[in-house]
Amino acid sequence: MLKITSAEFLQGVADLHQLPKNELKEVLYIGRSNVGKSSLLNKMCNRKSLARSSNTPGKTREINYYIVNNHFYFVDLPGYGYAKVPEQMRAGWKRLIEDFLKRGRPIALGMQLIDSRQEPTPLDLMMMDWLEYYEIPYLLVLTKSDKLPVSKLSKQLDTYRTRFSQQLNEGCCRGIVPFSIITGDGKLELLRMIDAHMNHSLDQKKEAV
Numbered sequence: 001m002l003k004i005t006s007a008e009f010l011q012g013v014a015d016l017h018q019l020p021k022n023e024l025k026e027v028l029y030i031g032r033s034n035v036g037k038s039s040l041l042n043k044m045c046n047r048k049s050l051a052r053s054s055n056t057p058g059k060t061r062e063i064n065y066y067i068v069n070n071h072f073y074f075v076d077l078p079g080y081g082y083a084k085v086p087e088q089m090r091a092g093w094k095r096l097i098e099d100f101l102k103r104g105r106p107i108a109l110g111m112q113l114i115d116s117r118q119e120p121t122p123l124d125l126m127m128m129d130w131l132e133y134y135e136i137p138y139l140l141v142l143t144k145s146d147k148l149p150v151s152k153l154s155k156q157l158d159t160y161r162t163r164f165s166q167q168l169n170e171g172c173c174r175g176i177v178p179f180s181i182i183t184g185d186g187k188l189e190l191l192r193m194i195d196a197h198m199n200h201s202l203d204q205k206k207e208a209v
Contacts, residue, residue: 001188002195006069007045012062016099020065025072026106027194028138030127031113033079036143039181040113041066041074044190051076061093063100072108072198080123097127101134109174109197110138111190116145116156116178128164132171139193140164145178145185153178 013019029037038051050066064076077100078093101107110131114120120128131138140160145153160176167173174193179186 002191002198004045004068004191007047007050007066007074009050010065010067010073012064014062014096016096016103020073023106024067025108025198026075027068027072027108027197028110028136029074029076029113030110030131030138031079031143032121032123035079035113035115036181037076037079037113040111040141040143040179041076043181043184043187044074063096080127098130101130101136104134104136107136109194110136111141112138113141113143116142116148116153128167128173132167132173135172137172137174137197139174139190140176141186141190142176142178144180146180146182 010020011018029041031037041051042048045066045068051064061078063078066074066076068074077097080093080097112124112127112131114124128138128140142153142156142160148156157176157178161168164173164176168175174197175189177186177189177193179190
């Protein structure tokens with residue numbers, strides 16, 4: 001089981017020419033502006049304020065890199081879907097993120113965050129389409145799961161499994177994981193999946209040699 005022993009902010013990237021020179025494997029945090037990406041990243045790293053969440057959703061427009069265990073990166077992509085962001089900025093975000101995903105190889109796993117209480121937005125579905133198109137393995141992480149009664153969360157999981165059965169069975173989606181930053185439910189499963197995809201990437205590299 002993966003254990004995170006160190007995590008530090010490395011740099012913000014506003015242009016792909018600024019990407020870290022040391023090309024380590026990447027785990028992506030993807031989601032709309034108020035879905036809880038910063039809180040999830042902090043919880044995974046056992047740090048309260050490693051990833052700073054803004055009081056103004058949609059304010060962060062950089063790709064933030066965090067180096068974990070001096071071995072791989074957590075990458076926090078800019079949040080999307082905030083209505084007050086100008087159209088020109090939204091268009092720039094789309095170009096930046098799609099160009100980022102096109103690189104493919106350094107990305108070990110994407111984590112697509114969706115509020116467990118809500119339906120996926122059109123932008124959530126667009127992001128999933130991009131992950132599928134560029135053949136990036138990813139998880140659907142249903143955040144704020146503690147805010148739903150157990151029975152309702154179970155029904156929501158069944159709904160998601162049915163709706164995205166094709167992505168789960170034939171596509172790049174590797175699973176659906178409910179997560180709560182309050183209880184920590186889902187953290188061990190995410191660590192297990194990150195570990196598995198890091199090792200899978202290493203195995204693939206060995207086979208190619």
